[in-house]
Amino acid sequence: MRTTSRRPLVIALYEPRWFMAVLSILRKRNIAFTVFEDENKLPLYSVLYTDYQYFVEKASRRSDILVIYDPMHRCIELERAILATRFKEEYDEIVFGVDPGSRPSVVVLGDEGLLDYQALYSVKDVVEYIADKTQCYPSKKIVVRIGGGFNGWKIALALKKKLKVRTEVVDEWETTPKNTRLDDILLSSKYLVNLAKHRYRDLYAALKIALRRGIEVD
Structure with missing residues (x-):
């Protein structure tokens, strides 16, 4: 009951x-x-x-x-x-969003709920973090979405060598947050309201990347 x-x-x-x-x-x-x-x-x-x-x-x-x-x-x-606790056994979809800047950031979404986030230091760190986290979430499907900017393709290719998961490269247009954009305000209030301000910018970019479809890397 x-x-x-x-x-x-x-x-x-x-x-x-x-x-x-x-x-x-x-x-x-x-x-x-x-x-x-x-x-x-x-x-x-x-x-x-x-x-x-x-x-x-x-x-x-x-x-x-x-x-x-x-x-x-x-x-x-x-x-x-x-x-x-939610009467579920697994997620329908786990999505990793990667902002691939000089200091990469990653968010993890499970059925569009925020599960984890992390600021990292290198391509190797990103690949190892995603490899570890894929073992933590029961799911029907896993997708990794990576911004196409600095280090983006490098991360995507390194990830494909290590993991058999769908990997997409995503356009980074308008992934930097602006207080005047309604879309940014709504996303922030839904996902990032409890984040420290110094982490907000890069993690917001990773979040927007996670929510966009990209080009699959073969």
């Missing part, structure tokens, strides 16, 4: 470093969660994400609780827990 549009997320993690990593991910994405206290205090129809068998056994006393057990601390299992 579904009582709300989302199930509550509860985390119960034993390993301290993974606990801190999960906190960082959830806070970065503004995902609401609570920390496990007692099985009787779990909200109705919660999703419990845990790495410890003790918490699995505790939660098993509640038939309404969905447990995602992740003793290996895999990012894809955390994402499955997040998806389960």
Whole structure:
């Protein structure tokens, strides 16, 4: 039975470093969660994400609780827990948008929701970041869209050598944000409202690139 549009997320993690990593991910994405206290205090129809068998056994006393057990601390299992709060098992589409400037920036969209963003330092960093993140998101389809400016084709060709994902090069026209453009204002309020100002410009460009179709790189 579904009582709300989302199930509550509860985390119960034993390993301290993974606990801190999960906190960082959830806070970065503004995902609401609570920390496990007692099985009787779990909200109705919660999703419990845990790495410890003790918490699995505790939660098993509640038939309404969905447990995602992740003793290996895999990012894809955390994402499955997040998806389960929305009654989903996978994304229809994951899109990476890359602003390929002298210091590249990447955003990750899942069904047009912002999942992650990162400022990087080199072509190698971009390729490794995308290769790692493709392992984290259950999805039917993955697309990488890269701006055609400085380093763009270099990143695209390096990525195609490493990963078998659809890669597109996108026109970068009007990807620099302007406060006077309605399109920029609307996109900013939807995706980037919580970003620090010093990161905004490059990540905005990566976002606009992610939302545009480009020319596929063979």
